[in-house]
Amino acid sequence: MSVTKKGERKQNRKQGGRYSRRNFLSMMMLAGGTAMGVHALAHASPEFNGWPKANGMLVDLTACVGCRSCEKACNEANNMPAPDKPFDDSSVFKEKRWPSAKTYTVVNAYENPAGSSAPVYRKIQCNHCLEPACATACPMHAYTKTPEGAVLYNENVCFGCRYCVIACPFNMPGYDYDSALDAKVVKCIFCHGRIKEGKLPACAEACPAGTLTFGKRSDLLKLARKRIMNNPDKYIDHIYGENEVGGTSWLYLSNVPFKNLGFPDNLPKKPLIELTSNYLSSVPVIFTTFPAIFGMIYGLMRGRKNESDSENAPHEKEVK
Amino acid sequence: MGNNVQYSNATTAGFKTWFMDKLFMGMSVSQYSKSLVTPFNTAAALILLVSLPIFIVRYVKGLSSVIHATNEYPWGLLLSWGIFAGEPLFAAGFVVAAGYYLFGIKSYRPFVRLAVLGGMLGYAFAASYLLIDLGRPWRIYYAMFNFGTTSILFIVAWHVMLYVTVQLMEFSPAILEWLGSKRVHKWAVSVTVALIIGGVILSTVHQSALGALYLITPGKLHPLWYSSHLPILFFSSAVYTAMSFAILLAYAGVRYLRNRCDREFIVGTPAFTVSLGKGAALAMYIYFALKVLALAQDNRWSLLLTNFGYWYLLELIGFVAAPMILLTIGVRSTNLGLIRFAALFAAIGVVLNRVNVNLIAYNWHLPDHFTHIIPPWPELVMIAAMITLHILLLRWILNRFPVMQELPEYKNTH
Numbered sequence: 001m002s003v004t005k006k007g008e009r010k011q012n013r014k015q016g017g018r019y020s021r022r023n024f025l026s027m028m029m030l031a032g033g034t035a036m037g038v039h040a041l042a043h044a045s046p047e048f049n050g051w052p053k054a055n056g057m058l059v060d061l062t063a064c065v066g067c068r069s070c071e072k073a074c075n076e077a078n079n080m081p082a083p084d085k086p087f088d089d090s091s092v093f094k095e096k097r098w099p100s101a102k103t104y105t106v107v108n109a110y111e112n113p114a115g116s117s118a119p120v121y122r123k124i125q126c127n128h129c130l131e132p133a134c135a136t137a138c139p140m141h142a143y144t145k146t147p148e149g150a151v152l153y154n155e156n157v158c159f160g161c162r163y164c165v166i167a168c169p170f171n172m173p174g175y176d177y178d179s180a181l182d183a184k185v186v187k188c189i190f191c192h193g194r195i196k197e198g199k200l201p202a203c204a205e206a207c208p209a210g211t212l213t214f215g216k217r218s219d220l221l222k223l224a225r226k227r228i229m230n231n232p233d234k235y236i237d238h239i240y241g242e243n244e245v246g247g248t249s250w251l252y253l254s255n256v257p258f259k260n261l262g263f264p265d266n267l268p269k270k271p272l273i274e275l276t277s278n279y280l281s282s283v284p285v286i287f288t289t290f291p292a293i294f295g296m297i298y299g300l301m302r303g304r305k306n307e308s309d310s311e312n313a314p315h316e317k318e319v320k
Numbered sequence: 321m322g323n324n325v326q327y328s329n330a331t332t333a334g335f336k337t338w339f340m341d342k343l344f345m346g347m348s349v350s351q352y353s354k355s356l357v358t359p360f361n362t363a364a365a366l367i368l369l370v371s372l373p374i375f376i377v378r379y380v381k382g383l384s385s386v387i388h389a390t391n392e393y394p395w396g397l398l399l400s401w402g403i404f405a406g407e408p409l410f411a412a413g414f415v416v417a418a419g420y421y422l423f424g425i426k427s428y429r430p431f432v433r434l435a436v437l438g439g440m441l442g443y444a445f446a447a448s449y450l451l452i453d454l455g456r457p458w459r460i461y462y463a464m465f466n467f468g469t470t471s472i473l474f475i476v477a478w479h480v481m482l483y484v485t486v487q488l489m490e491f492s493p494a495i496l497e498w499l500g501s502k503r504v505h506k507w508a509v510s511v512t513v514a515l516i517i518g519g520v521i522l523s524t525v526h527q528s529a530l531g532a533l534y535l536i537t538p539g540k541l542h543p544l545w546y547s548s549h550l551p552i553l554f555f556s557s558a559v560y561t562a563m564s565f566a567i568l569l570a571y572a573g574v575r576y577l578r579n580r581c582d583r584e585f586i587v588g589t590p591a592f593t594v595s596l597g598k599g600a601a602l603a604m605y606i607y608f609a610l611k612v613l614a615l616a617q618d619n620r621w622s623l624l625l626t627n628f629g630y631w632y633l634l635e636l637i638g639f640v641a642a643p644m645i646l647l648t649i650g651v652r653s654t655n656l657g658l659i660r661f662a663a664l665f666a667a668i669g670v671v672l673n674r675v676n677v678n679l680i681a682y683n684w685h686l687p688d689h690f691t692h693i694i695p696p697w698p699e700l701v702m703i704a705a706m707i708t709l710h711i712l713l714l715r716w717i718l719n720r721f722p723v724m725q726e727l728p729e730y731k732n733t734h
Contacts, residue, residue: 098390098391098392135470136470136471136536137473139466139468140462140463140468141466141467158455159454159455159456159457160454160456160459161454161455161473162394162455163471163533165391166395166536166537167536171540174391175389175391175455177383180381183382183455183456184455264539266539267538267539272538273470275538276536277470279472279532279535280469280475286521287525290517291517291521297422301422
């Protein structure tokens with residue numbers, strides 16, 4: 001707990017009070033604009049295919065060598081607490097780790113089903129869905145999908161119900177259960193601040209193997225298709241994240257089935273919000289029809305009650 | 321001067337009698353404290369004593385010190401029991417009140433208050449479970465004002481809040497009678513029907529919304545439990561659970577607090593039990609049919625022959641069909657004991673269903689799934705403490721307020 005707090009304070013110092021407040025205000029305005037924008041689009045057409053110029057990241061898992069430079073860079077760029085084991089310690093690959101309140105991203109090793117001795121590495125972090133389930137689920141509007149691509153979380157309105165964690169198809173939001181007073185969701189922010197400054201996300205900048213390619217999502221899709229077309233024997237013909245739950249900003253290419261790498265393979269292609277919107281629209285129907293239906297039943301039954309009142313009721317006890 | 325002293329003595333004495341009468345049930349302090357020493361109370365005190373340090377640790381050191389919570393399993397048994405299993409039980413208030421006020425089933429009359437009280441208190445406790453489990457419980461009211469209108473949880477929060485208010489108003493005549501306030505009592509009774517219809521709407525929406533919470537998890541909830549029909553499945557099972565709970569509540573009343581029941585309550589209990597048993601059996605047939613329908617619509621038959629399939633069948637046959645048949649036999653042969661047993665059986669079945677959706681079938685395909693869903697002992701102690709508090713509070717109210725009896729001066733006013 002103290003480590004997290006120290007990290008936070010450090011971050012605050014670095015940004016400076018005034019700058020961060022202005023940042024916050026513009027973020028709030030952005031959040032409002034985003035919300036309205038999404039709604040307006042939702043009215044115009046039920047198909048929201050994401051912000052047109054949004055960024056994405058293409059992860060070519062065939063290139064990853066498991067050096068964990070991305071983990072290290074992420075930790076430093078986001079002032080996260082120091083790791084339990086150093087970043088050059090490869091013994092961490094013995095177990096399957098998961099992003100948590102202490103880290104935005106981890107790299108795991110998976111057995112190569114092709115029989116090769118070298119494992120397949122997979123970097124795990126928030127996938128920044130085009131229509132995020134966390135944002136759909138949140139009763140507080142704590143989540144915002146920015147036009148730049150990041151899904152951002154605002155701890156100032158969150159009361160810690162963790163329905164976002166239930167809803168996320170990738171089990172991504174990490175909740176800080178160790179804190180009594182500052183419990184909050186911790187997850188990858190797609191280096192939103194760095195991108196706005198024109199820099200690369202820290203992980204992409206640090207990757208020495210060419211695994212991570214940052215760019216416009218639409219361009220990355222073309223690039224991914226080209227790679228598959230040029231190397232049909234190397235890649236599986238599937239860009240993970242192109243269509244899963246309506247598409248994610250992070251896209252993956254692999255030489256082994258995604259299921260073997262712990263990617264959920266049972267997700268619908270449509271955004272998850274579409275699974276709940278029907279129910280939500282039935283709620284006003286209940287509110288408008290039920291008073292009439294039950295009012296009518298009450299009226300009918302009251303008529304009957306009066307009849308039976310005069311005939312049976314007073315004598316019922318004596319009869320019995 | 322002398323007069324004044326006398327006067328103030330008289331009021332003090334008056335207040336003292338009033339206080340003794342209302343809170344200590346007419347006993348003196350020493351009599352009352354002696355009456356408290358019973359085996360049940362000793363056990364209750366012990367549980368609460370053990371739980372106290374655990375509650376303190378939770379608020380001082382954070383959630384991870386008392387519950388097993390991870391990214392993959394954010395909601396544990398505490399919520400499965402406190403919210404998801406509790407709320408269908410506590411729908412008793414709306415079912416019995418609707419039966420009496422809207423459907424004109426007159427024989428329910430002595431039981432309406434008990435059911436409404438059971439519901440109201442249950443909902444208050446559901447909110448208390450949230451105060452334990454929320455990361456920042458002091459912000460609980462934020463859910464009212466942030467209007468996350470795409471969120472099913474927003475719907476749940478608002479409806480539970482409104483429904484607790486409605487139930488408090490439904491129960492207010494009993495409180496006003498206890499206080500002896502006739503004028504406000506008359507006004508409170510006059511708005512009853514509108515409140516009852518409001519209660520039916522709010523219950524329908526939030527019971528189904530609890531199921532709808534899981535509509536967003538098609539990749540995480542086992543396909544046998546995941547269905548687009550989750551809202552109606554949760555609602556229809558809540559109806560018969562509520563009826564079962566009302567049957568058990570009335571039984572507990574005549575069995576354990578007989579001296580607080582009036583003649584009408586005691587005499588009416590058998591007929592009430594049979595009538596609700598009939599309703600519950602009917603609701604169970606509907607629920608069973610809907611479950612099979614959901615299975616057929618999503619074409620999940622082949623999954624029945626897996627381990628999770630056997631578990632699913634145990635829930636559906638062992639804890640829905642079996643109590644359903646027992647209930648039918650009990651109603652047809654007017655066997656009160658059997659009806660009550662079947663009601664308990666059915667209620668346990670729904671608790672099992674909610675725990676399945678929340679915990680056992682949720683993220684079922686992750687490695688080491690079963691080691692993750694076993695709750696740590698502090699969580700179990702907290703649940704036991706909450707149940708104990710709930711029973712104590714219910715008994716405290718039943719011993720004092722005119723719930724299972726009608727005061728002569730308020731006869732036939734509701």
